[in-house]
Amino acid sequence: MAKKIVVDPIPRIEGHLRIEAKLNDSNVIEDAYSSGTMWRGIEVILKGRDPRDAWAFTERICGVCTTVHALASVRCVEDALGIDIPVNARIIRNLMNATQVTQDHLVHFYHLHALDWVDVVSALKADPKQASVIAQSISAWPKSSPGYFKDLQQRLVGFVESGQLGIFSNGYWGHAAYKLPPEVNLIAVAHYLEALDFQKEIVKIHTIFGGKNPHPNYLVGGMACAIDPNKDTAINIERLSMIKKIIDDTNTFIDQVYIPDLIAIAGYYKGWLHGGGLGNYLSYGDFPETSLADFKTLLWPRGAILNKDLKTVIDVDPRDASQVTEEVSHSWYTYEKGDSKGLHPWQGETTPKYTGPKPPFEHLDTDKKYSWLKTPRWKNHPMEVGPLARVLIAYAKGDPMIKETVGLVLSKLEVGPEALFSTLGRTAARGIECKQTAGFMRHYYDQLVANIKTGDYRTFNSDRWDPATWPAECKGFGYTEAPRGSLGHWIHIKDQKIKEYQIVVPSTWNASPRDANGNSGAYEAALKGTPMINPEQPLEILRTVHSFDPCLACASHLFDMNGNEITTVKIV
Amino acid sequence: MSAVNSLQESSTFPDTVHFIDGGTQGIYLLDFIESADAVIVFDALIPLNYDRRVYVYRNNELPDFIHRKMSSHQMGFSEMLGIAKLHGKMPKKIVMIGAPPKDLELNIGLSPELALLLPEAVEQARAIINTWLSE
Numbered sequence: 001m002a003k004k005i006v007v008d009p010i011p012r013i014e015g016h017l018r019i020e021a022k023l024n025d026s027n028v029i030e031d032a033y034s035s036g037t038m039w040r041g042i043e044v045i046l047k048g049r050d051p052r053d054a055w056a057f058t059e060r061i062c063g064v065c066t067t068v069h070a071l072a073s074v075r076c077v078e079d080a081l082g083i084d085i086p087v088n089a090r091i092i093r094n095l096m097n098a099t100q101v102t103q104d105h106l107v108h109f110y111h112l113h114a115l116d117w118v119d120v121v122s123a124l125k126a127d128p129k130q131a132s133v134i135a136q137s138i139s140a141w142p143k144s145s146p147g148y149f150k151d152l153q154q155r156l157v158g159f160v161e162s163g164q165l166g167i168f169s170n171g172y173w174g175h176a177a178y179k180l181p182p183e184v185n186l187i188a189v190a191h192y193l194e195a196l197d198f199q200k201e202i203v204k205i206h207t208i209f210g211g212k213n214p215h216p217n218y219l220v221g222g223m224a225c226a227i228d229p230n231k232d233t234a235i236n237i238e239r240l241s242m243i244k245k246i247i248d249d250t251n252t253f254i255d256q257v258y259i260p261d262l263i264a265i266a267g268y269y270k271g272w273l274h275g276g277g278l279g280n281y282l283s284y285g286d287f288p289e290t291s292l293a294d295f296k297t298l299l300w301p302r303g304a305i306l307n308k309d310l311k312t313v314i315d316v317d318p319r320d321a322s323q324v325t326e327e328v329s330h331s332w333y334t335y336e337k338g339d340s341k342g343l344h345p346w347q348g349e350t351t352p353k354y355t356g357p358k359p360p361f362e363h364l365d366t367d368k369k370y371s372w373l374k375t376p377r378w379k380n381h382p383m384e385v386g387p388l389a390r391v392l393i394a395y396a397k398g399d400p401m402i403k404e405t406v407g408l409v410l411s412k413l414e415v416g417p418e419a420l421f422s423t424l425g426r427t428a429a430r431g432i433e434c435k436q437t438a439g440f441m442r443h444y445y446d447q448l449v450a451n452i453k454t455g456d457y458r459t460f461n462s463d464r465w466d467p468a469t470w471p472a473e474c475k476g477f478g479y480t481e482a483p484r485g486s487l488g489h490w491i492h493i494k495d496q497k498i499k500e501y502q503i504v505v506p507s508t509w510n511a512s513p514r515d516a517n518g519n520s521g522a523y524e525a526a527l528k529g530t531p532m533i534n535p536e537q538p539l540e541i542l543r544t545v546h547s548f549d550p551c552l553a554c555a556s557h558l559f560d561m562n563g564n565e566i567t568t569v570k571i572v
Numbered sequence: 573m574s575a576v577n578s579l580q581e582s583s584t585f586p587d588t589v590h591f592i593d594g595g596t597q598g599i600y601l602l603d604f605i606e607s608a609d610a611v612i613v614f615d616a617l618i619p620l621n622y623d624r625r626v627y628v629y630r631n632n633e634l635p636d637f638i639h640r641k642m643s644s645h646q647m648g649f650s651e652m653l654g655i656a657k658l659h660g661k662m663p664k665k666i667v668m669i670g671a672p673p674k675d676l677e678l679n680i681g682l683s684p685e686l687a688l689l690l691p692e693a694v695e696q697a698r699a700i701i702n703t704w705l706s707e
Binding site for chain 2: 045066107111155159193196197199200203213214215
């Protein structure tokens with residue numbers, strides 16, 4: 001009989017992503033279902049509030065990419081009210097966004113995803129001298145002596161011996177799907193720790209411009225930071241040189257650690273090209289060089305690709321009611337005029353109606369409604385969003401930097417572009433993009449300094465700050481490309497208050513349940529066809545789901561005094 | 573958050589004591605933990621079936637784990653402690669003050685049951701900080 005694997009988050013009160021995968025007799029995934037087990041509900045909280053405050057609420061949707069919702073929110077309010085922001089504000093927002101993407105990709109690769117490819121316990125068996133030889137052959141990064149790796153190995157041994165593997169007790173160590181030699185595992189573990197240490201520096205840029213971190217300050221009409229090269233309390237020469245140093249260090253770390261690691265690790269896994277999935281890719285684009293409305297100047301281009309056809313990039317308009325829609329045929333919501341009809345977010349509704357089983361439950365009834373995520377579609381197509389989508393769209397449009405970096409990675413791995421349509425391709429695209437956004441940080445720093453030198457210190461346009469200047473009723477759309485993909489906020493303002501607010505987040509695209517036509521979402525499609533070595537330890541499922549960098553409701557984190565596992569695996 | 577705000581509003585501490593609203597953050601809090609000599613954290617606790625009162629845990633009583641998880645969003649505070657320990661940068665003193673929540677429905681603010689416990693949690697923290705400052 002066919003087996004079913006259920007990967008489920010616990011505690012249920014936190015709520016997260018649940019995957020149910022059906023296996024055939026050879027343990028290959030025949031079908032998969034992705035369910036968000038918790039309601040986000042921020043749209044309801046926002047109703048009736050001052051649109052100028054919306055960013056502060058939406059920023060707290062996410063504990064990982066904190067700034068992206070603030071950015072999309074101020075952009076949608078400015079779009080609705082017709083506000084142009086000063087040049088400095090545009091540059092600072094771009095710099096903060098590039099900082100966010102760079103830091104987020106780095107943390108994702110090392111902290112969440114690396115352990116899907118890297119076996120910590122195998123690193124204990126490595127020869128530190130050999131690890132040093134390998135590390136020095138792939139990078140000029142100075143922390144690569146035999147003594148450095150030996151010390152680290154001894155520290156790891158200490159942790160592992162402090163009882164049952166200590167803090168690493170929850171891994172699938174020794175799983176046959178791990179392919180790296182012990183020395184490469186040791187190098188990767190060293191960089192895992194270095195990356196977590198280093199990433200703390202990158203976000204200091206957010207503290208400088210946003211006034212505080214976590215949850216830096218944004219502002220409708222610009223940015224809430226003053227620029228004055230000669231004042232202690234403003235963005236001055238001292239702060240700018242601090243930013244410059246962080247940017248330089250970040251570029252060095254990515255060039256000398258992240259990219260060489262990515263290529264070294266991928267080289268051992270290039271035979272494992274599962275997880276491609278839909279083959280449909282969408283990006284709203286981001287990093288405006290002029291106004292946001294002029295999307296032709298975006299450094300990350302806007303567009304869509306269908307059926308892996310890299311020869312054709314189709315134009316995208318998220319304001320068009322026939323393009324971006326959300327339906328709820330398999331989601332625990334109800335629409336006034338029928339759950340199967342897709343609604344554009346400006347017509348969107350958020351009425352929860354839970355019809356699933358009472359937790360704890362064995363199975364979701366996947367023929368009916370089975371997720372708290374809605375089902376977004378672009379012209380009725382399920383789409384993948386995120387780094388792979390953006391890199392493919394830029395590649396297809398002939399972006400020189402992306403063409404060159406993709407070409408370099410492919411040639412080092414000795415694979416063709418078709419290898420990009422895979423879990424590994426998604427992981428490689430994130431690294432390629434991280435290198436690109438670290439370059440954007442330099443670009444925006446230079447732009448900012450050049451603009452300040454002209455004597456322009458403006459960061460805020462107050463023309464429409466007073467609600468008395470607003471129209472009685474208006475609508476706006478704000479977008480950004482978050483680390484995980486296309487993010488849109490749609491607002492409807494009436495009588496100076498929020499009448500409706502709809503957010504379509506990247507992981508709703510990727511983790512969506514089926515639509516009324518039975519089409520799978522991106523996670524569901526990507527899991528199909530993947531062979532499992534040991535269904536009790538579904539490392540392959542985690543690998544592919546992690547490659548999308550899921551972002552579901554963060555909700556209220558609780559502190560579990562028993563240190564219980566937060567994810568269970570059951571075979572039923 | 574209510575506890576931090578309350579403590580900060582009535583604070584007479586020197587400016588070596590910092591107040592941080594950790595929000596929903598995970599890894600962004602690592603720097604604050606690793607760079608501090610001593611840390612007090614207010615949080616909601618599980619198991620939910622614990623008696624509803626204020627709990628205080630110190631140093632090694634706090635669990636540290638790197639969990640197998642579906643996304644970076646599941647990175648909790650125990651994981652921050654695990655990483656700080658691996659880095660060899662754990663604060664010398666760390667205290668967790670918390671209580672099991674009454675109500676996890678969508679709302680802003682504390683339930684009345686937890687609001688009753690708030691003054692005690694804040695006073696416990698104030699006493700601990702005063703002891704640290706006098707050492």
